[in-house]
Amino acid sequence: MKTHFIAIGGSAMHNLAIALKDKGYQVTGSDDAIFEPSKSRLEKKGILPAEMGWFPEKITSDIDAVILGMHAHQDNPELAKAKELGLKIYSYPEFLYEQSKDKTRVVIAGSHGKTTITSMILHVLNFHQKEVDFMVGAQLEGFDCMVKLTQDNDFMVLEGDEYLSSPIDLRSKFLLYQPNIALMSGIAWDHINVFKTFDDYIEQFRKFVASITPGGILVYNEEDTEVVKVVENAENYFRKIPYKTPEYEITNGKVYLKTEMGDVPLSVFGAHNLLNLEGARHICQTLGIMDEDFYEAIMSFKGASKRLEKVEREDKGTLYKDFAHAPSKVKAAVKAFCEQFKNEKKYGFLELHTYSSLNPVFLEQYDHAMDGLDNAVVFYSEDALKIKRMEPISPELIKEKFKNENLKVFTNAEELHAYWETLDKTQGVYLMMSSGNFGGLDLTK
Incomplete structure (x- = not known):
C-alpha cells in the first residue's frame, strides 16, 4: 500500500509514518519544518523528506491513502492536488480506525490523565508480554515507536483526543474510533479556541459516549461530576464501571498503594496519578490482566514523558x-x-x-x-x-x-x-x- 503524509513531522504523524513503514507500506511525506526527535527518527527509517516545503508533484494517482495532519492548512497545495486526483484523504484518527476496525478498540478519553492512563496500560501489557496494537501521544520507556499496527493483534489501545481531526474534518478525533471499551477520566474545559462554550466542549464527550459500540464497556471516574452527568444521561446501551481514588499513604517520601494483597510501592506520586492508576487497572481487567499481575507490573512504572x-x-x-x-x-x-x-x-x-x-x-x-x-x-x-x-x-x-x-x-x-x-x-x-x-x-x- 502506498501512503503519503501531508505534515509528516508532527509528534503523532511521524510515529504513524514509522509504524506503517515497519508494517511494509510504501511511505512518503512532506512538511514545511521538522524538528527533533521526529527528524532523526524519520531519517533513520529512510522516510525523511529530502527538502522542506510542499510539492504537489509528489501527489500521484497511484497513492492509496493521503494522511492529512492538523499542521497543514486548508489551502495546502498537496491537499489541493490530492482532491483534484480524487485520492482517498484520511485524517490521522480516521486512518487509525481503518487499521483497527476488525479489532477490539480500547479508547482512553478525558481532558486530563488520558496519556498517563494509556501509558500505564501499555506498560502493564508490555511487562507481561501481552501483544496489542496501540497509539499514545507521549514517549514511554521500553517503546521505540508510540504507534504499533499489525495484522495479527486482537486489541488496539488508543489515546482518545477531543481536539479536531484535520483541517478539513472538524470532528473531535475520538469520535472516529467507535470504541468497544472506553475510559473517561475527567472533563474540564479546554481548547477554548475551538470549543467556545463549556457546553460545546462537554457535547464532544456526550457524542463520545454515544459512539461506544452496543454492549460495550465504559470505565469512568465517579469523582468527576461532569463525567457522571454525561454517563447518567447516556441513552445507548453499555456496561458502566466506575472508579475512584484508591487508598494510599506516603512514608519517607515513598508512595504505597493500599491493596488486599498488601502495600504496593509505586514510582509515581500524586492523588491524580493514583486515580489514573485505578482507571488503568479496570481497563487491564477487561483485557484479562488479574489484579495481582497489574500490581506487579505497575510498581516499575515511572510515568509518561513530561508528566511529573x-x-x-x-x-x-x-x-x-x-x-x-x-x-x-x-x-x-x-x-x-x-x-x-x-x-x-x-x-x-x-x-x-x-x-x-x-x-x-x-x-x-x-x-x-x-x-x-x-x-x-x-x-x-x-x-x-x-x-x-x-x-x-x-x-x-x-x-x-x-x-x-x-x-x-x-x-x-x-x-x-x-x-x-x-x-x-x-x-x-x-x-x-x-x-x-x-x-x-x-x-x-
Missing part, C-alpha cells in the same frame, strides 16, 4: 517537569507536588502560551491554581501574544485571575532567565509546568 518527570540536574537539585498548561492539569500537578514535598520549600513555574491559556475569559479557570507553593511564577511572552494577534495582558490581570497576590509574573524571557539564575537549585524543590520551554530555559543546569 524528574529531570537529572548537574547540581543534583530536585526538579520535575510537567506538560501541564490547562487549568485542571496545573491544579492536579501542583496539588500532587505539594503533597509529596510538604516539608520542602516548593517553587512552581508555569508558562502560558496556548491560545486558550492566554485568553482573558479562560484565565478565570486558573483561580488558586498555584496555591500551596512557597514561590509561584507565571511566565508568558508578550511577543507570543503579538504573533497570535491577541490583545496584551497585564501582569496585574494574571494575579487577579489566579487569585494569588504573591505571584511573580514575567513577560520577558531574558528577565525570567535572570531570575532563574539567582535561585540556588539545591535548596528546595522545583516544578516546571509548560508545553513549551520557558523561552529556551535549560532545566538541567
Whole structure:
C-alpha cells in the first residue's frame, strides 16, 4: 500500500509514518519544518523528506491513502492536488480506525490523565508480554515507536483526543474510533479556541459516549461530576464501571498503594496519578490482566514523558517537569507536588502560551491554581501574544485571575532567565509546568 503524509513531522504523524513503514507500506511525506526527535527518527527509517516545503508533484494517482495532519492548512497545495486526483484523504484518527476496525478498540478519553492512563496500560501489557496494537501521544520507556499496527493483534489501545481531526474534518478525533471499551477520566474545559462554550466542549464527550459500540464497556471516574452527568444521561446501551481514588499513604517520601494483597510501592506520586492508576487497572481487567499481575507490573512504572518527570540536574537539585498548561492539569500537578514535598520549600513555574491559556475569559479557570507553593511564577511572552494577534495582558490581570497576590509574573524571557539564575537549585524543590520551554530555559543546569 502506498501512503503519503501531508505534515509528516508532527509528534503523532511521524510515529504513524514509522509504524506503517515497519508494517511494509510504501511511505512518503512532506512538511514545511521538522524538528527533533521526529527528524532523526524519520531519517533513520529512510522516510525523511529530502527538502522542506510542499510539492504537489509528489501527489500521484497511484497513492492509496493521503494522511492529512492538523499542521497543514486548508489551502495546502498537496491537499489541493490530492482532491483534484480524487485520492482517498484520511485524517490521522480516521486512518487509525481503518487499521483497527476488525479489532477490539480500547479508547482512553478525558481532558486530563488520558496519556498517563494509556501509558500505564501499555506498560502493564508490555511487562507481561501481552501483544496489542496501540497509539499514545507521549514517549514511554521500553517503546521505540508510540504507534504499533499489525495484522495479527486482537486489541488496539488508543489515546482518545477531543481536539479536531484535520483541517478539513472538524470532528473531535475520538469520535472516529467507535470504541468497544472506553475510559473517561475527567472533563474540564479546554481548547477554548475551538470549543467556545463549556457546553460545546462537554457535547464532544456526550457524542463520545454515544459512539461506544452496543454492549460495550465504559470505565469512568465517579469523582468527576461532569463525567457522571454525561454517563447518567447516556441513552445507548453499555456496561458502566466506575472508579475512584484508591487508598494510599506516603512514608519517607515513598508512595504505597493500599491493596488486599498488601502495600504496593509505586514510582509515581500524586492523588491524580493514583486515580489514573485505578482507571488503568479496570481497563487491564477487561483485557484479562488479574489484579495481582497489574500490581506487579505497575510498581516499575515511572510515568509518561513530561508528566511529573524528574529531570537529572548537574547540581543534583530536585526538579520535575510537567506538560501541564490547562487549568485542571496545573491544579492536579501542583496539588500532587505539594503533597509529596510538604516539608520542602516548593517553587512552581508555569508558562502560558496556548491560545486558550492566554485568553482573558479562560484565565478565570486558573483561580488558586498555584496555591500551596512557597514561590509561584507565571511566565508568558508578550511577543507570543503579538504573533497570535491577541490583545496584551497585564501582569496585574494574571494575579487577579489566579487569585494569588504573591505571584511573580514575567513577560520577558531574558528577565525570567535572570531570575532563574539567582535561585540556588539545591535548596528546595522545583516544578516546571509548560508545553513549551520557558523561552529556551535549560532545566538541567
